[in-house]
Amino acid sequence: MQEPIHPGYIRRLKIDNIRYVMMTRSRWLQVGGAAFIAIFLGTFNSAPLVELVRQPVYYRDIIITLFQALLIFTYIDLVTIWLNNRLSWQTKFISRLVTQIAFGLGGATALAYSFAYLHYRFIDSEHVFGTDSFLKTEFPVILLFMLFINSLFSGIAYYQELTQKEPNQVETATKEAQFATTLLGIQGNRKIAVPIDTVALISVEHGITWLFTFNNTRYHLDEPLQKVAERLDPVKFFRVNRQHIVQLAACFSYQSADFGKIKLTLTPPFTTELTISQKTASTFRKWMDR
Amino acid sequence: MITMTPFRSIPAHERIQLMDALRGFALFGILTVNIWSFSRYEWLPPEQRTDTWLTDLLMILVDTKFMTIFSLLFGAGFSIQQQRASAKGVNFVPYYSKRMLILFLIGCLHAYLFWFGDIIRSYALLGIALLAIRSLSTKATLRLALVFICFLTPLVFILNEMIGIRTNPEQVDGIPLQTFIYTTFIQGSYPQILRTNWIIDPWHNFIQDMPISLVAMFGRMVLGVWLARIGFFRNPAAHKPLIRKWLWWGGTAGVAGSVGFWAIHKGLLPMDEPYMLGVIFIVASCLVLHSLCYVALFVKLYTGLLGVGLLRFLAPVGRMGLTNYISQTLLAFAIFYGAGTVGKVMPVAMLGWTFAIFTLQILLSRWWLSRHEFGPVEWIWRRLAYAGADTSRLHSPIEN
Structure with missing residues (x-):
């Protein structure tokens, strides 16, 4: 009655796992985190709150920042998932750390910098990119956020490695295949x-x-x-x-x-x-x- | 052909809808009081305020009454969760402690990011304290509740007044505190408002209000535990004599107590007279009776012709109580700051806004719960509480 496990089945499990991650954990982390960052960056400035919230430009900037933050979140998440399948935190810690910093943090920084440039070039043309307070005040905060997001996703990946969730799923699949159909x-x-x-x-x-x-x-x-x-x-x-x-x-x-x-x-x-x-x-x- | 019915819990495992509806009702009362703070009216200089008979009426009929009902329901919820956990073989102490810890963190976010007047943190702390009484008998629970309500609450009130702990700075940035808070809340930027929340919170919430709040709320929560243990919310029809007593005593002595409390606040009673100590003890007990009168009235309506309506409109609000409590802050701030009327709305208009916000909450809650099982904040709360646990237990119907 025992049936051998088809390699494709294991591969599908891994793909399902990534899809599961994309649809559940990441979805609420991405949307919630991006909304928080957008509102924080949009609201955390020196304009009186009562005047700030009555300007349409405030809501425009929040929506734009929300999309940018969502893209950055998704990018960091995808990089982390991609690295999870190639470099283990436990066995190749240094390589993983360097790669995570290079791709996860470095790539996201480049992305955020490009978004800011495009924003100042085409949307908020009153400001000249590089001459205002952006690089001194907002950008370090954005950098800190991205460091936090990288640490969060890496931490989750490390935790999952420690608890060996994926091997368990494969093991379950093996057992499932052994049960009578x-x-x-x-x-x-x-x-x-x-x-x-x-x-x-x-x-x-x-x-x-x-x-x-x-x-x-x-x-x-x-x-x-x-x-x-x-x-x-x-x-x-x-x-x-x-x-x-x-x-x-x-x-x-x-x-x-x-x-x-x-x-x-x-x-x-x-x-x-x-x-x-x-x-x-x-x-x-x-x-x-x- | 057989229909494959998935396993469903027995009806006793379902939520107690009376509690949800009552929680929704309590949220309306809480909004009526809190909106004074959301609109920043409470920080206005006396000459800019227009306190009228409506202010006094709300103080007598609403202030503290609905927080009492909310505390009763919190205690009852604790007891019901404990019963369900026991029936399901779940280890209750770590489960509940974790939930309260997360609730505390949610309260901190609410307090520091939005509104210093947050009460969630007190509930979380007292929730953990409730674990200490989980093994008490039903009779001992009632006795403990009465000790807290009739003796300890007035005692702490008196001590608070006598010792007069005030650690608030007299000036901030060279400006008198009251003016600083008023100016910041009405004209300040968001970082300045955050800073003010940080300045106010330690002395206002933790030092000035916390002792009396914790003792008063704990007594009411323990009373709620007792009510759940005697099955009041499950089967209110079996407690008609109790409901009649609450209606009668709450409608007379309870309202009189509230008038006394209002008079103490207004400075109309000679607080330096020794006999006033006795009055405070009586007033403290009567205040709870007033809230119980509302509970009785609500149960009467709920079990009568208005039951279906109350259930339809109030139960969804109560089912996502935490979300609605926090969203009251957000909606009120969005309205008052968005319309540029912060610090300019007077009591009558505030009552109008209370109805408007609450109606919006009813509509939003009904819409949300027709699509989801839990409110958004409740969902996050559960996700965090069950993090690391078997995710299938997310469907465990322990809560109410």
């Missing part, structure tokens, strides 16, 4: 491959192992419950007691019963209420509430 059900003389996702409940009655699908079709299994349990994905299936294994999607609700036990109600059409012992109750709750 079908079970061989017996109906009369026929042996039928029952897809694992259609299995709602597996139970033992009078020493015979029975499999029930979600549409309440019953099959006989030619192996003991313990053997079946070993081949099932523990993320999806749980052995609630000696007689029953349930799939997560088949669990409709559960409620506490006397003496720390749990009563489990399955998705209709199953009407039987399963009782889970006090000993198993805590593990079952954790499994349900993941």
Whole structure:
């Protein structure tokens, strides 16, 4: 039943991981961080606040800075992800530090400098780039922000390396591939491959192992419950007691019963209420509430 | 064909909507009071203020009442989270401590970046203190609440007045403090306003107000814990006698206490007379009764014909209470600074703005919650609280 893991599967996992990073952690970090920087740079000046917020140019500058900051955030994030796959913080610390500074900080600085030049050249032409306070006051602050963003993304990458998130995912994938994708059900003389996702409940009655699908079709299994349990994905299936294994999607609700036990109600059409012992109750709750 | 129903928690795990609606109601009262500070009216020189009967009425009917309700709900929320954590086998102390630490940081950002009058930090500190009473019996919890409300709060009030701790500088940059604050808040740049927040905060919040605030709020929170333990919010219909008592005593003694509190603030009572010590103890107890009268009134309306309306309009505001508390600051500043009316809005107009801002909050909360499960600040709070933990536990319905 074991299937070898296709190299493409591992590659897809890595791509999914990057996509996950892009869509979740980075998204709120980028948008929130860029908004903070834009508002900070736009508002933190010597003009009285009550006058500043009534000038349209204030909002224009904030929106422009927001887009610039978003681009810089995205750039630093992409550089960090790119470096994560090539230079490990743990094994090649010096090389990684130098590369991160060169590309992450240096590249972002060049980008910010270019944005400022373009802004002063085409949008805010009253100021001549290089002659006002930009280089003395705003630019060092921007530099500090970029240093902070680099440290933040690098810190997250280092933390992820330490906790070895990616190998774990690969390990999970390996295990997933080892779990049964079908079970061989017996109906009369026929042996039928029952897809694992259609299995709602597996139970033992009078020493015979029975499999029930979600549409309440019953099959006989030619192996003991313990053997079946070993081949099932523990993320999806749980052995609630000696007689029953349930799939997560088949669990409709559960409620506490006397003496720390749990009563489990399955998705209709199953009407039987399963009782889970006090000993198993805590593990079952954790499994349900993941 | 069988519909595959995903696992759903039993109804008891759902949010208590009465609490959400009541929190929304409390937020309205809090805005009514805080808007005086947002508009910078409270820092105006006396000759520029137009205090009228409305000012006094708001002081009697609104000031401190809604903060009490908010504190009751915070305590009740603590108790409910504790119960749920226990049922789910979650180790509550580290979970809750982490949440409070993050709440404290959110409060610091709110206080220093926007408004020095922030109260979130006090809630975070008291939230950790509540952990100390988590094992008390229901009866002992009530007793402790009464000790704090009827004895310790007035005692600290008296000591605060007697010792008169004032560490605020008399002058800043060679200008009298009051003028400096007024000028900065109304005419200053954002960095100057930030600096003023930094100057005001230590003495105003931590030294001058913190002792009385912490003691008063803790008593109310413990009372909230007790209310949650007796199942008041889950099943208010079972507590009709209590609600009747609150209505009666709150509507009489409670309002009288609030009038007394107003008179003390106005300097209308002879504070140097020894019998006034007794009056302060009575007033402190009655103030809470006044808030409980509002709670009772709200529950009556909620369980009556107005229930659906209150639920529809106030519950979304309360469900994202932290977001709305902070957004009140931002919206008010945006309006008053944006319109150039900061320091120029007088009490009647302020009440109008209160209704306008709160209506906007109702609309925004309903719109947001129709698309998302949590308010934006609540979402960040949860993300940070669960950072490093199994992300699937983000769906753990412990909070209320």
